[in-house]
Amino acid sequence: MAEKKWPETWQEVNPGCIVFRPGSSRDYHTGTWRAERPIWDNSKCIKCGICYLFCPEGCISEDEEGYFAADLNYCKGCGICAHECWPGAIKMVGEE
Amino acid sequence: MIEVRWHGRGGQGAVTSVEMLALAAIGEGKYAQGFPSFGPERRGAPVEAFNRVDDKRIKKRQRIYRPDVVVVLDPGLITLVNVAEGLKPEGLLILNTHKPFTEVKPHIQFDGRIALVDATAIAWAELGVPITNTTMLGALVKMTDIVKMESLSEPIEHRFGRIANKNLTAMKRAFDEVKLV
Amino acid sequence: MSKRIGMEIALAAAEAAALCRPDVIAAYPITPNTHVPEHLSEIVAEGRLDAEFITVESEHSAMSACAGASGAGARAFTATSSQGLLYMAEILAIISSMRLPVVMIIGNRALSGPLSIWNDHSDIMSQRDIGWISLFAANGQETVDMTIQAFKIAEHPDVMLPTNVNLDGFQLTHVVEPMLMPDQEEVDRFLPPFKPFAALNPDDPVTLGALGLPDIYTEACKSREEVLLNSKKVILEVWKEWEEQFGRKYEPIEPYEAEDAEVLMLTMGSMGETAEMAIDELRKEGMKAGLLKLKLWRPFPFEELKEAVKGAKVLVVTDRCLSYGGAGGPVALEVRSALYEEKKRPVILNYIIGLGGRDVMVDHFMEMIRTAAKADAERPEKAYEIYGVRE
Amino acid sequence: MNTAKQYRSGLVENFDLYAPKLVDKEEYFAAGHRACQGCGEALAIRLMCKALGRDTVIVNATGCMEVISTMYPTTAWKLPWMHVAFPNAAAVASGVEAGLKVLRRKGKIKDRYVKTVGIGGDGGTVDIGLQALSGAMERGHDMLYVCFDNEAYMNTGIQRSGATPFGASTTTAPPGKASRGNRTWKKNMPEMMVAHNIPYVATACHSYPIDFMNKVKKARSIKGPSYIHCLSVCPTGWRCDSKSCIKMGRLAVETGAFPLYEVENGKYRLSADMPETLRPLEDYIKLQGRFRHLTPDEIGYFQERVKLEYKKLMTKVKSSR
Structure with a gap:
């Protein structure tokens, strides 16, 4: 499906409002909702991946060295990762 | 057009009668309707069913109020409902009864042609059951020529399968035994 | 080759539906429509049709399962009546918005209460604004034909809308009469396979039934309206193809002795043929009476109606449903709105007839038309009348 | 810290320490969805999808998850997904399952096994969707249904449902002079599903992700109907911190308020994550604003009832051995 301007005209609305672009929610950046952001201290990180597993946004990913970081375009700053990181490698810090 | 009203009790197969008759007529290339009284009647309750048969397409879709023929499947019904209601004076009433006409007459408000047959017997x-729907078809065919006797064979064979022959025999007997009063 | 058969119309409807090779049938028992799914389940049980027959626990689930099946890319069919249709109501509007071309037979029946199992059009009229295509059959033959046509119309790529075929409960559903039943080869030739816009397929994941915020809802409605309006073109095409293949003509408004008629009656459904007999009688008396039989209820054939009533002085509209609150009957409402802007239009009388199985006979139609004929001189005071109500 | 202790005392071992790394990395439920911060349900769905894999069709009841994930013209779903209405996810899933089955049989689609999964919130499952679910399960469709139970109608603003626990304050069961919040006991939905004699019923919680995902995988492998009841913490509706979402689920399990178990062909088995002895219920409810108004007597009643229900469950577990 070609990109269309938004909002669409009635002629451009997909039949039945079918959405043909899987995962297109990523167009919208929920990162703007965030009041606090998670900061990883890799010296404490044991690379267990708990933060990745528990993230409701699925926005935490592993880098080449096995450490983790959140995609701040989507991180809503819920703080679950920091709370669940038992080695204490993640801290929540206020957004500017 | 011939219009027939059937009186029976829920479960006695009046609807099957009208279906068999309609199918026989349609099989002959005629036009026909067969339909039940559209009610919630349960087994045992008095019910009615209707047929229209004609050589041309039938447009009428209403109940039959002025039948040419009335067929009564159950002897007991004559004391419960006025089976002759609306029956045309030149019409025909066919009753299933084992009684002599003198005993039946007081319950019948009709002075026209009446035919009797002991269909229950x-x-x-x-058939080994007191279900008289197919039997009475024989009496109707004899008295009216509405369809040919052989035209009923196929619908009855299709519907009744291995007991079709018994039904056809019963029908044939009623054909032979029905008598005008 | 089509075969002349005698059959109860509900069963014939099931046979016709089976000829369309539905993949999924989901239905719940309800008088007077039960014979349709019952017979389909027999056809499936006999192995004559390869389909999944889902014995759902409600009409709501019947329509929901049809929606799911259609979403999966399957051809889906159901049938219902009266309260069952209302129980489906929530889903009816949704699946037309989702462009899921489910086909449904409705054995039209009154709504409770008092509880009535008998025929009128209150059920479908309560669901007239849901974006479905609605066809009305007048007899067994039309029921068979429209059932097959419905699949082709519904699944046409320019349409993709659910379609219902209405036949009067009992008045048609329970009547044994002769019909020409097409054979499988003929139907296969007429009806192409179902190709949805999108189906639930892991190789090409789509989201069906998304949320529409206010910034898109209006546009979605407009697009839906245009599709329904434009479906008329397809319906006419499909009917033309039908006529070419089967020789039976269909039009949105079928005229009967209407050419020179001064008094026209309009009916919808099974009463049309009985009304024809009334027209015949009145013609014998010298009255210029004619009949219009409405077969396409949604999209409403506004243009065809304007054309059909051009020469008439009086138009008697019969309705099998009362729109409570003073408006009369829904068909008359549509007719009035169609003709309101016309410079020359007939006087319109509206009779509400045949509610809850009340028999309407040839004599009644004659009386209605005779009364209406006088209305040309003296315009009626009332917008509508419930014909034959005991006072 | 309690959480850390828990990990050290076994959970992490159960996880195989690096189990998270073995999880399917594909995000079938993409970021950008509009769930609240710290939404347990969004997490649970994300995990469920990973366990299900790509050959899956999701049928969603109306509710939070539908609203937050499919704002036209976008979708968070990378799996084929369908929503029709609130009460009918199971019925729609019946149709999808039947449709896929017949199309596959007729050779109209690829001959490959695709699982149909119905999902709904507690309202869409235990209340308005119960009839459709009962019908679908009873008919034996080859489908999994997962209830994401956050214990109230959160989408419409925290109204009580049949799954709201005793005592909870909701916007339709508020505490006041004449009332003390929700007066009824949480409807035992898993038990109702067991009563349908389906092959597999389980309870789960996103706070035990590996357990949950294993249960989803097991359900997926079963040819026939299966049901998973997944407690999904709603920080908004429960009136607790977003960050405490996982902890709250863990406490629900550890206190026995929401025990984890499976019922396979009628046989009950307690899940490995269940502790030997239950923690006091108060540990769980004192952290949630929805229980703040409860008096010690009421808490006492709540605690006794939780113990009783747990005892009943344990009787079934023991008799299944």
């Missing part, structure tokens, strides 16, 4: 003898 025939059904007991031939």
